[in-house]
Amino acid sequence: MDLRSIMEHLGRMGNPEDLDGMERFGIPRAGNLGVRVPELRRLARRIGIDSGLAEALWNLGYRETRLLASMVQDPKTLEEGRLEAWLKDFDSWEITDGTILNCFWKHPAAHRKALEWSRREREFEKRAGFVMMAILAVKDKGLPDFEFNPFLVAVAREAGDERNFVKKAISWALRQIGKRNALLNKAAIGVGEELKKSENRAARWIASDALRELQSTGVRKRVRVWKRV
Numbered sequence: 001m002d003l004r005s006i007m008e009h010l011g012r013m014g015n016p017e018d019l020d021g022m023e024r025f026g027i028p029r030a031g032n033l034g035v036r037v038p039e040l041r042r043l044a045r046r047i048g049i050d051s052g053l054a055e056a057l058w059n060l061g062y063r064e065t066r067l068l069a070s071m072v073q074d075p076k077t078l079e080e081g082r083l084e085a086w087l088k089d090f091d092s093w094e095i096t097d098g099t100i101l102n103c104f105w106k107h108p109a110a111h112r113k114a115l116e117w118s119r120r121e122r123e124f125e126k127r128a129g130f131v132m133m134a135i136l137a138v139k140d141k142g143l144p145d146f147e148f149n150p151f152l153v154a155v156a157r158e159a160g161d162e163r164n165f166v167k168k169a170i171s172w173a174l175r176q177i178g179k180r181n182a183l184l185n186k187a188a189i190g191v192g193e194e195l196k197k198s199e200n201r202a203a204r205w206i207a208s209d210a211l212r213e214l215q216s217t218g219v220r221k222r223v224r225v226w227k228r229v
Contacts, residue, residue: 001046001047001054002053003053003057003060006043006047006057006065006068007060007065008165009043010033010035010043010062010064010065011033011172011228012085013033013035013039013043014033014034014035014064014130015034015035015036016034018034019032019034019035020113022034026092026093026094026165027063027092027093027094027161028063028091028092028161031061031062031063032063032064033062033063033064035064037067037098039072040064040067040071043068044068044071044072046054047072048072048178049072049073049074049084050072051072051074051077051078053069053072054069054070054073055069055073055082056072057069057072058086058089061089063092063094063095065096066089066095066099067095067098067102069101070098070099070102070104071102071103071164072105073102073103073219074095075104075107075151076105076106076107076108076224077166078103078107080109083104083107083109083113083155086099087117087125087128088122088125090124090125091124092124092127092128093127093165095124096124096127096128096131096165097131100131100132100135101131101135102127104128104132105132105139105140106138106217108131110136110138110140111143111147113129113132114129114132114133114136114151115150115151115154115156116129117129117132118130118133118154118157118158119158123163123166124165126158126166126169127165127166127169129154129169130154130155130158130166130169130170130172130173131149131169131172131173133151133154133155133173133177134169134172134173134175134177134178135176136175137151137173137176137177137180138176138180138224145180145181145183145184148177148180148184148187150189151173152174152177152187152188152191155170155173155174155177155191155206156191156194156195158170159195159198159200159202159203159206159207160198160200160202160203162201163201167202167205167206170206171205171209171210172207173208174188174191174192174210174214175188175209175210175213175214178192178210178213178214178219178223179213179214179219179222179223180223181223182223182224184223185214185219185220185223188210188214189211189214189215192206192207192210192211193207193211194207195207196208196211
């Protein structure tokens with residue numbers, strides 16, 4: 001499929017009635033054709049992996065073409081310069097999270113970029129760093145426990161950020177790291193307990209949000225079973 005046929009297909013799939021609902025969930029109306037993500041995934045399977053087409057799709061600037069680009073891009077051929085260029089275009093939590101989940105976490109520099117981006121000032125660039133941490137904790141089964149220690153340091157360092165999309169991503173990272181196994185559960189709870197003592201409102205919110213899950217009976221039981229296996 002070429003760009004023209006893809007855009008024609010997206011135009012047929014779009015549902016303007018969905019835009020109001022998306023907007024309520026923080027997905028901008030501008031550049032949004034109203035195509036649902038499962039439909040984009042089906043289209044991506046038809047296209048297959050095509051890194052050249054992915055770049056062209058990304059540059060069109062629509063919500064759908066950017067999500068689609070992240071689905072058809074081969075992360076191993078994505079140069080770091082393009083990684084950074086795409087990052088600078090992130091303008092919503094959906095594009096941020098979707099691009100990382102679909103593509104970026106598989107990049108060879110994912111661990112390093114997570115730490116670099118966690119120090120960024122721009123809201124969605126910083127969010128990207130912590131979303132990367134959360135997704136690596138779930139998806140990269142081969143990462144040893146010690147690789148998550150710098151992530152926990154970053155969580156503690158940046159927990160004072162009051163911005164909604166940043167603090168939610170920090171909590172997500174802390175929760176996913178703490179659900180990986182018993183050892184990391186203990187470490188993540190330790191970070192949460194320290195944040196709970198903070199005078200900063202965002203840090204206390206992150207602590208409360210994360211500890212509620214990390215200290216639950218279901219999570220503690222699951223990580224103990226995981227460790228034995």
